[in-house]
Amino acid sequence: MNLKAVLTGDLIDSRSMRAPNVFIAQLKILLSELGEHFDAQVETFRGDGFQVVMRHAQDVFDCAVAIRAGLLAASAPGERWDARLALGISQDNTAAQPYSEAFVLSGRGLDGMKKETFCIFSDEPGLQRCTELPTAFLAALIDRWTPVEAQTYFLHLVQGRDQQSIAEQLGKSRVTVTKALQRADARLVDRYLACTRGWVEELQHA
Template identity: 55%
Template sequence: MTIKAVLTGDLMHSQSVSDTQAYLDGLQTVLTTLNAHYRLSSDTYRGDGFQVVPTQAVQGFECALAIRAGLIAASPEGERWDARIAIGVGPATAGRDYGEAFVLSGQGLDGMKKLSLGLFSKDASLLRAAQLVTEFVAATLDKWTVVEAQAYYAHLLGTGDQQSIAENLGKSRVAINKALQRGQARLLDRYLAASRDWMSELENA
């Protein structure tokens, strides 16, 4: 079965930041970076809305975390850039940019009120395994500081070891290590590893 993971999102508080265009440009920069890393297709719409489709559905959860990490990491001083993201997972027709996953993702975002990261699927086993833990992950990301997001974003994209990340960010290695610990990097890595298993099982069902 061909499975797609579709990420539909919108920027949080886009009308209340000091420079809305800079916020939108920041989103585009993140999406361009992730396109080079994950080979995804992306569209922006309604000003602050966006939709992202990874080439490999197994990367859907990781892309969602990467988008939020990249945005928070780029936040200007005194503000917080972030996004709500609905992950829709479902069967798809190869080569077609529509189908169940697109509908679930779009409707899911429309129904998200206080939640910043949600999973939507008609597969009961996937929901049992992943829906609640994804809400816990959302709660973790909601509390990230800019430095924690910067450290995890670099870690996720594999831009080097902790020493390299520290040098690139102008921080000490100890500071980066502590930022990754505070940001729950180890547990998030385990979540992403589990998500790849969930998606592989769904694709092979």
């Protein structure tokens, strides 16, 4: 089964920040970096809205975590930069119509979100059932991350750096990095990403 994965999102409280244009500029820089890293197509719209279309559906959860971690890591002093994300996954039927159902699921999903910061919407019942609750737990965990914890996990996830390399890049001790990853519950996030990636891959090979 060929799957399509789409992330639709918008920045949280961007207009209430002291320099919203800087916030939006940072989003564009981050999306450009992650689009190249994950081989994904990115687009921004309505000022603080954006969409990421994954070439490899199994990478979509990693990309979602990277977006939130990257924004949080770049937060201006005294502010919290973050985004709401709606993840849509469906069978890729773009050969029969211009847009996959994943686009609709993701867009409508974001419109229907209230206080949630990360949700999944899929027309594959098994995948929805497996991922919905752990994704809610993950969102609650990321909601508590500090910029330092987010920056440390971002380097761990996107750049694949070990703790010593992260410490050297940040100019901090390895102990400090270890503690930041522990506070971020990095091992649990890693397990979540491994599980979700595996579930999508299993569905693709079904």
